[in-house]
Amino acid sequence: MIDVDFFKKLPRALPGLALIVATMVVIRYWVEPWMNDAVLFGQKGWFVKVVHLNYILLGILAGLIYRNVLFGGKIPAVLEDGFKLSRLFIKTGIILLGSLYTVQAIVQLGIMAVLLIGGFVILTITLVLWLGRVFGLDRSMTGVLANALSICGVSAAVATSPAVEAKASHVAYSIATILGFGILTMFISPFIGHALDLTDLQYGAWIGTGILNSGQVLAAALAFNPQVAPGTAVSIAEIWNIMRVISIPFAVFAVTLWYWSGKSAEKGDSTTAQRKGLGSLLVEKFPVFVIGFIAMVVLTSLGAFGDVGIKGGPPASETIKMLRLWMTWIFGFGLVGLGAYIDFKELAQAGGAPLKVGLIVGITKYVLALLVVLLIRDYLVAI
Amino acid sequence: MADSQQDDKNQGSPSENKMTLFRDDRSEDIGAILLAAVVIVTIVVLTMGKNPSSSNAPSPSSSAATSAGSVENPPASSRP
Known part of the structure; x- marks a missing residue:
């Protein structure tokens, strides 16, 4: 291992x-x-x-x-x-972010996050599959783009590609499209958030749902409020993002079923050789760093690092304070590296119908997520 | 399985393969867990004896009452 x-x-x-x-x-x-x-x-x-x-x-x-x-x-x-x-730094930072939550808070926030994220994942996949047919996209390209736009960008595109017989160019187009759109949202979201006077809770829920790529969710959250503490934008956005990342195997399974059902219909047979069960997809595709995050939440809930400094409670322990300070550095290192992977020439690869589908779906998701969060703001659970 | 037959044309974009020093995503995830464990152990050792006796874990009800963006303790500053 x-x-x-x-x-x-x-x-x-x-x-x-x-x-x-x-x-x-x-x-x-x-x-x-x-x-x-x-x-x-x-x-x-x-x-x-x-x-x-x-x-x-x-x-x-x-x-x-x-x-x-x-x-x-x-x-x-x-x-x-x-x-x-x-990416190692970003994943490590996300695991350490588990120290911002308690199990109870995760459960409370998680139910809302599951509903919102689940709804948006299903909506996005459906929209991409439909637009893919309207724009006459290759079936493999549509499958990769569906999961790239609905879950967490790069990881989802790569995870889906073998299951839908995608070529490297399909994945490259998808990644270029989502990264190009994501970079834009990463820089403009903090301004929109401040202009609309969103709270950390509302902002975190919005970008955790509306921004496509995990690294960009993190960057947009910390750009809005660089503090790392319970209730800040990064703590909200990341729990939303974790919910989305967890859904990778399920979305891969759904898109694989769609791909091979259409393929079988085209061939007039019932090819099953390339299909995989949900169980094997869970084993293969589950992002195991999430287990580290969950372990961190449990340890924090058990008081392993002392008091976490929530409002109305005792001040945060020295361990928790140092942990949060180190997290900001670890995220900082990861995001310098992320910036260095933004290649303007690669972004220029995106074009034609995949770009149109990507932009239509990306903008729809981004705006719709903001509207939904504003509509349900009274029901969002603070942590 | 079909995956192995299609390795040359699938397996993600070249740029994605370049984005990690690890063999694959799964190895990187495990690396992140190990690095996080090292960070935690280091911090626990560095702060050993500096924590006042605490009141254990925060109660679930109090955590739920925490309002967004507000903590009694100023969180770790964005600056060192």
Whole structure:
């Protein structure tokens, strides 16, 4: 189970890792304090108060500039392995985020999240399958796009691809489409959230439902409110996102059934060789880092790290305080790496009918999620 | 199974394969769990003896009463 080769590759990752760490140190120790004090247009802290820049957005921008400007569109080989650790940091941070929740809070919030996320996943898949037929998309392309747009982008696209006989180009188109749309939403969502005066609860529920990619949900949440604590935007958005990630095997199963039922009808036979049962899909596709997140919630609920500092209760323990501080750094490292994986040339791959379907569904989901959250805001459960 | 027959044309985009130092997503998930465990153990050791005797886990009812975005303790600052 443990990837032994990883440890052999790890020394090669050190240069890239050093650049990521150095970038975040510079941003947090020098750039951010400077932005807090800088006076622009007669206002102190203009960058923070008006543009809402913070270490998360700066980290993503830094990664994006490294790749697309300084490195000319490709991360140099000497740094590449270090940047490949970005998703490891994001997943590790999400596991540690479990310390923001109690089991009771998860259950309370989870029921609403399951209903909302489940509804949106089903709605999105249905919409993509229908639009795929309207626009005459390849059946494999439609299947990949359906799960990429309904669940969590990149992981879902990759997880679905073997089940629907997708080519690498189908997955690349889907990923380029969702990343392109996701980057846009990642940067504009904090502004919309502040403009509409959304609370952390409403904002977290909205982007946890409406933004397509897990990393971008995280970035948009921390960009809105960089604090990591119970009840902040990141704690709400991530529990929504976890619910969505968990649904990957179920959505893969549903799209696989759709794909092969149509295929069988075309061939006039009942090919079953390529179908997989829900059980085997659960074993193969379940994102096991979610188990780490759940374990963290249980440990926190049992008081393993001391008091969590909820309102009306005792102050947070030193362990919890340090845990939250380290989380902000771990997320920071991950998001510098995420920024470096935004390749403008790759995004240009997206085009034609898949892009149209992606944009129609992406915008519909994004706007509809906001409207639904505003409609049900009185029923959203705070944690 | 069909997957193995189609490995050359499926298996995600090249860019996706480049995004991790691990063999696959599952290995990366396990790596994240191990790294999180290392972080937790380190923090617990570093803060050992610094925590005042606490009142154990927060009660479920009090957690539900926490309003969004507001914590009594200022959360870990966004700055170091």
